Amino acid sequence: MHPLEKLFRPRSVAVIGASGDPGKLGGRTLFHLKELGYRGRIFPINTSGKEVQGLPSWRSIADLPEVPDSALVLLPAPAVAQALEDCAAKGILHVQVLSSGFAEEGGEGVVMQERVVEIIRRTGMRITGPNCLGSISPPDGYFGTFSSLLATAKPGPGKVGIATQSGAYGSHIYAVAGFRGIGISRAIATGNEADIDVAAAIDYLAEDPGTAVICASLEGCRDGDGLRRALLKAAAARKPVIIMKVGSTEVGAAAAATHTGSLAGEDRIIDAVFRECGAWRVSSIEELLDVAQLCAIAPLPPSSGVGILSVSGGIGVLMADACIEAGLDVPPMPPEVLAQIREIQPVAGGRNPVDTTAQLGGRMHVFEDISQAMMQGAQLGAIIFYLAHIGRNVARFPPLEEALTALRRSFPDRLVVAVMTSVEEVRQRLNVLGVPVFEDPTRAVRAILGAARIRVLQAAAAAPPAIGPGPPLDLSATNEAAAKALLAGAGLSVLPERVCLTAAEAAEAATALGFPVALKILSDDIPHKTEVGGVMLNLADVTAVAQGFDEIMRRARAAKPAARLDGVLVAPMVTDGVETIIGVQRDPVFGPMVMFGLGGVSVELFGDVAFASAPLTPERADALINSVHSARLLAGWRGGPALDREALVEALCRVSKFAARHRDAIDVVEINPFLVRARGAVVLDALIAPRRA
Amino acid sequence: MHPLEKLFRPRSVAVIGASGDPGKLGGRTLFHLKELGYRGRIFPINTSGKEVQGLPSWRSIADLPEVPDSALVLLPAPAVAQALEDCAAKGILHVQVLSSGFAEEGGEGVVMQERVVEIIRRTGMRITGPNCLGSISPPDGYFGTFSSLLATAKPGPGKVGIATQSGAYGSHIYAVAGFRGIGISRAIATGNEADIDVAAAIDYLAEDPGTAVICASLEGCRDGDGLRRALLKAAAARKPVIIMKVGSTEVGAAAAATHTGSLAGEDRIIDAVFRECGAWRVSSIEELLDVAQLCAIAPLPPSSGVGILSVSGGIGVLMADACIEAGLDVPPMPPEVLAQIREIQPVAGGRNPVDTTAQLGGRMHVFEDISQAMMQGAQLGAIIFYLAHIGRNVARFPPLEEALTALRRSFPDRLVVAVMTSVEEVRQRLNVLGVPVFEDPTRAVRAILGAARIRVLQAAAAAPPAIGPGPPLDLSATNEAAAKALLAGAGLSVLPERVCLTAAEAAEAATALGFPVALKILSDDIPHKTEVGGVMLNLADVTAVAQGFDEIMRRARAAKPAARLDGVLVAPMVTDGVETIIGVQRDPVFGPMVMFGLGGVSVELFGDVAFASAPLTPERADALINSVHSARLLAGWRGGPALDREALVEALCRVSKFAARHRDAIDVVEINPFLVRARGAVVLDALIAPRRA
Structure with missing residues (x-):
């Protein structure tokens, strides 16, 4: 039995804060349980201890003649913690807290929610909410919710399971599903998600034999791996998951953050995670239900x-x-x-x-x-x-x-x-x-x-391959040469370059490497070299290199007097290929995510980049490249030669593995440009940002 | 009174081919007129000459006691022409031919449709169809159609007018409008459009006091200026026009061409025309009705x-x-x-x-x-x-x-x-x-x-400014130099370039112009110079130029032995700016249309171009530039200077005027690249294609 079975489909339920007045939330919820076909036992809990809405009621949980599968809490917020303690004492370990007045209201509410979390940790109790709409299971006639929708429209039984964070969002979906004749197996709104989140609900629905299609809606996500696991479980069970995630624009993301207190994050990252885990993202409720309806029938x-x-x-x-x-x-x-x-x-x-x-x-x-x-x-x-x-x-x-x-x-x-x-x-x-x-x-x-x-x-659908931590890295230096050394250690090609401390050394290095060369300032304190004039390209002879060395050092000192300068990197000029950008950033929710794009206007003007979870398999790396529109340049452009896609795939895999292995030490790896050539591919510039404390 | 008033809202109507059997089209149409609230006089015409569906009927149009406002023809195709002659003889000049079997079936049907067109020309009669669904005017209870929709759903009266080419498309819209409670003023399906097309119907609706919002659907368009006029009339009357045009993809366009025999054309051209004329294009029937419903209410x-x-x-x-x-x-x-x-x-x-x-x-x-x-x-x-x-x-x-x-x-x-x-x-x-x-x-x-x-x-919304024809052009030569001379005549900046016939001349010209220079083959027979290796860039001295001249001539002769070669153009190398593309092509339906985009991947990879009708006003030119995503490069890119947008606007206006003035002589003008510089802008290469006979 799935650990949430009793929460979604209780055979008996206590209503804590049951009221005789159906205008009150505790009255309405009891009314729905009583009148809409539920065949389980209902235990109203009410301080009066007399009968409520014609049902015998009890003064307290402790008084109950049996241990119900679940309890619904509709008390004022300050009374909720005690009710949870009472449930735990009685042995009720599946509770839905429908009461509001917790973290969503800030201040004292946050403290009260922390107390709820503490009780959950201590007792092993599983709860939804607080501040949630509850759940329904129409095939069981179970409507454990105060939703006013039920006054005019009762969702019918069927095979579509629905998990939403927001109650109003959820009830809108239940309503429209009902108008269209889409039957529901289970539906839940998770509210403040002190314990059970949308991912946990998807996990349940993926195992639930009564559910064939899953609809979900997220506003934020705290547990990226939990979401991945749940979506993959549904994909493995071949239950279509149709999912919405609001906050895709800056305005929306800001509003979602205000509203749920959770980070919206880079929208294309969650897009990538959904795709990798087999979920289909839609952007309207209409589309959500159109796809669900089709999948449920055909x-x-x-x-x-x-x-x-x-x-x-x-x-x-x-x-x-x-x-x-x-x-x-x-x-x-x-x-x-x-x-x-x-x-x-x-x-x-x-x-x-x-x-x-x-x-x-x-x-x-x-x-x-x-x-x-x-x-x-x-x-x-x-x-x-x-x-x-x-x-x-x-x-x-x-x-x-x-x-x-x-x-x-x-x-x-x-x-x-x-x-x-x-x-x-x-x-x-x-x-x-x-x-x-x-x-x-x-x-x-x-x-x-x-x-x-x-x-x-x-x-x-597949999770990113599991990968253990790598040996500790020396991140004491982070300038370009140090970053390239780390990447070379990870198996990427870098150019034969030299770190030079004097103009004479630079001239000598350039002569050895062959002209023309590029000079770049080296400093852990100057991650963005061009901003200080710290890059000079196409220097054609010894004189230009020697003068260039002095000039670059002068510029760096002028722009960043406090920076420690580690010298100048002398590198051969290589331009025969297509410049790409490979980045890995550690997303706070989803861990290291690879970004790939082609240099120039494609990225900067058209935002033509794509994301994928690290580490990449060669197949995923290939798909990542294909999902970038301008990647067709790699096949040869205006009669130019086809470029070494295999080398690019290999590099993406290696960088992604490197970043995933060292996720605890590194926030960002950026290779820009990464030059893909007719044969091979090479790191031209790189940046590694150690994890911030 | 609008010339089509009697067609849309007849006070009396003859039904030619009326039948007593409501299973037949002529019976169903009569039934709709009789039973759905029409208050005008109905004259069934039927060879039996006895009463039909309880109404007195006549053997022929000639026998009618009065001249009805309109007639609906439901006879087999071969009998239609005679019926139209009879209508004309009687003085009925507004006829709807609902019969099918004409151009849409090819072969003999095409001939029969030509005969219909001839009668229209000779008599001044206005007709819809053939092969059309007829029209309705719910406020008048007039349903002059055999649409089977009316058996189960009768559109209600309201303010939304609907004009579609396809009858089934139209009746789908009427049906959904009805389910949603959207009232219709008039609706018409124009079928084969031997005379009245969707544009003519929009023209009527724009004047019709009973219509406040116009919905339209096109599959093709034959009369671009007629469509412009009708849309502008609606815009001037502040009646929202919401419009669909199918065939936006290659597959769709090919299917539409098969189906209607009319050209779908470059989809972005019709997009531009809609926009310029104030119409709002939508891509689904749902959206069409959502916008119409909103506009009708609010x-x-x-x-x-x-x-x-x-x-x-x-x-x-x-x-x-x-x-x-x-x-x-x-x-x-x-x-x-x-x-x-x-x-x-x-x-x-x-x-x-x-x-x-x-x-x-x-x-x-x-x-x-x-x-x-x-x-x-x-x-x-x-x-x-x-x-x-x-x-x-x-x-x-x-x-x-x-x-x-x-x-x-x-x-x-x-x-x-x-x-x-x-x-x-x-x-x-x-x-x-x-x-x-x-x-x-x-x-x-x-x-x-x-x-x-x-x-x-x-x-x-505005029509492109009227512009008279220009003086005859000498289009006897069309090579790059000739094209540039014409554009210079139109007021565009060109470089000081020289046409050279020998290597020595080329070397001398290069010395006079200053190095480096570009060499380009000149030939009316070689419009695409790079394809034959006919362009050499960045030649830095006299030797390179002289050798380049010989090489280019050799390549051209090898690639196109039959081409007449007019020598080589020697031009200074200019690269300080952003390369754009300005084109004008004569669309067979909409006349000269300007295309604008930025060179390189923006156009070739991202299709980032926009269209506008020629000639442009400075405001329209400015809007055209703004509608190209990559145009933000003109404001300065990566710290580069802002470019001379004013010069670009002026050039767009001049080219567009030139092409519009000479639309009878020129099919295509293409300036690629047109270099926009920090000060000024200049034609780097140009092609003019005279109108094909």
């Missing part, structure tokens, strides 16, 4: 190829555009398939989308027959039908139902989606067949995209 | 600043993210406003979004009071409220209604939007107040974006 499409059959040419084109823009394929049908199609429906047009025209005269088998031809003719993962208003007419529906039944039977692993206006009955009958129905063509495509991507992401 | 927001008030912190953040990503502003409230907010609702958090928390205890005036403070404290164009499930509870609604009524009264020109789950009654009551209601937070933001942008676009 198989995930086995390829990104989509066949489009439309009774309207225009809407066929609209859907083809939407597919292509989303990154799905709309492969044109080969001539032999087109010939078959024309035989089935002579007026049909197009190679995919196929326009059947509306001239069908009730011959619904046309859809099945053409689909059969298309499915056999191309690697399609999904077929979309645009069927206009057929779904509004129940009388005209049976032949369509028959055609789709046959099609589903022939291709049980492919996704078949109907787009049309329809009445509820038709929609439900198609859902039973495993055919999701959408009214809006663009939303249908967006949902198919989600399902197709989830299949690919889950198949590739 | 004022367009006077600024892009949005205030967000939410009972849920999480959903406030979600909406803030959506605003920022869409390009709306979410300005933080100044401290004095925050102080006011805390006084009104002490537990409120955030600077915008403002989290009121759900602890309101029915105090709905909180929303009004906080909004008042926010509206006065910042330049907000709109306020969004997230109100959870308040709208599900009619009993709790009156205090909210009161608060919003007061708010609308205080700020009649600002947009107030409610996001919540709600019952229909609450939604309708808020709509009456001018408050649009959305269930999905992200959709609400997207609709606000549309409304805000429409206001800005309509205010700036």
